[in-house]
Amino acid sequence: MAKLKIKNLKKSYENEQIIHGVNLEIKDGEFVVFVGPSGCGKSTLLRLIAGLEEITEGEISIGDKVVNEIAPSKRGVAMVFQNYALYPHMNVYKNMSFALRQARMNKDEINRRVKNAAEILQISDFLLKTPRSLSGGQRQRVAIGRAIVREPDVFLFDEPLSNLDAALRVNTRLEIARLHKRLGTTMIYVTHDQVEAMTLADKIVVLNNGKIEQIGSPIELYENPLNMFVAGFIGSPKMNFLNSKTLTKNISTIVKGAKREDIIGIRPEHLLKTTYTKSIISARLDLIENLGENVLVHMILNNDDQIIAKMNTAPKEPIGTKLHFTANIKNLHLFNKK
């Protein structure tokens, strides 16, 4: 187990810079999720920590050691890959014990560790099967098992659930959360799925274009996003952004001290239906998606922007009617337009 520290990390390929100076500290035993849209550099950051990419500038330290020049296998990290990357011609036992055999560990110890990991992951029955004969979820467990047997200081997960179907994804997500509780090891998890990020993380790192946009606990990011990018990325459906032209009241009367060019963000679940006089926005009803537990109401503003409201019951008004909404002042987010 170890803490991890990244200091002013930069990475460029030839003439293109991918990571622009990242600073990050991860506490011992923390579950950290890197989240961001594709191409934001989250996977590159993970690969830099693993040692699969060379660091252009800056410093990564695991524990108290700077690992820039240390070989990937000596850094005390273990990685679970997106497509599992199991060795296809080895059976599950050999897959899981490969790293230990490479390290010439004695047979009893290898056996003990593999059996132990197999028990945690409930794959003891497949130890002699080849990866080809396993289902996607089972392969995923083997890949995680291969990481566990090494007893690393830091686990790295590179979008481990993206190849699984929806039901299995929820299950495996829970199992990873349980595994973290049980092992208590530092884990770093890369995903583009904000639901995975919100449910798993102790700390979320939101990345965009190779820069950190915000670091914080899931609830912090949800309640106090620093900027429009984070606000738009965290939460589903996306936060609605309204400028002063689309509001029915003067922006400075809604939020004190707001300027004309500022933007107000309201999450769909915080929009409350009301009358015109009390409203802060009005929009034309366009489409209703009924999810059972709640209803997503899609509407069009007078400047043709779309907004979404999440409501408990579907509005009775016919399509095309103007609906009026307000929101609790504490649920309004004010952003400066850059």
Added chain:
Amino acid sequence: MSNKSLLRLLQAPSIILLLLWMLIPLGMTLYFSFIRYVLNNLRKPEWTTPSISNWRGLGNYEYVLYKSKDFWFAVQNSLLIVGSIIILTVIFGLAISILINRTFPGRGIVRVLLISPFFVMPSVNAVLWINMILDPVLGLNGLAIEGLNQILKDLQDLPLLGRFFSLWPVFEPISFRATQTSSYAVIIMVTWQWTPFAVLIFMTSLQSEDQQQIEAAILDGANAWSRFINLTIPHLARPISIVIMIQAIFHLSLYAEIEIVSRGNGNKNLPYLIGEFSSNNIGAASATGVFAVILANIVAIFLLRIVGKSLME
């Protein structure tokens, strides 16, 4: 008429044609191998036309096995040549394909140049190698040895160390047209020609090797050699078996190279022996042909046992 018999009927013409294609030559070979049939014999002119009245039974086989001194030598040599070529091409093929499986400037040109030996005609290949490279006087072989001897001579003239170098023997160029060495010449030139084939096949499948598996192995602490043994070789199992199978089929019937290197002196394989017999004794040639078919089948069975598994998976 049921559907199945209609199907059979429609397939029949092509299958019958294929059967005739194979059975007629095989049948004629078997027939000739049991009769006396020579192209030229003044004392027994009746033997020069194939006829059942010249029946010799197993006589031709007996002659080939016991009376001609070259048969067992040819069998042994066939296996030596095929085996050596396969081993060498697989080793060189693996080494070269891994070497060029990375990006470097001029990779396209290098690849084309590497493949080019495969497009040289076998007889041209043999003439070039035996005359320009392996010839002990005019070839690179002779020139290199001559150069080495010159250097040795210069060293012997040195003031102090000269005495030490004068103990060294003068180098002799290897003659590749002498007895057993002529089969080495054939092995060298065919290996040169067929390594590109192995490279081509290995190269394409190296490109389909999963990069994440390699990265996983790097994280698991496997060094380059261990990754090669544990990941690359198993990944290449199928292409390697294809290369072995195809080459075994082709090289059992080598002829041009053997003819050009030494006209069969000290180096014969079964096809060459058949060629020698057929200059007059068609009966013995046919009997040898039957043995060649048997040998090819034995080799094929062995190969299927060894490499068939990886092909079937």
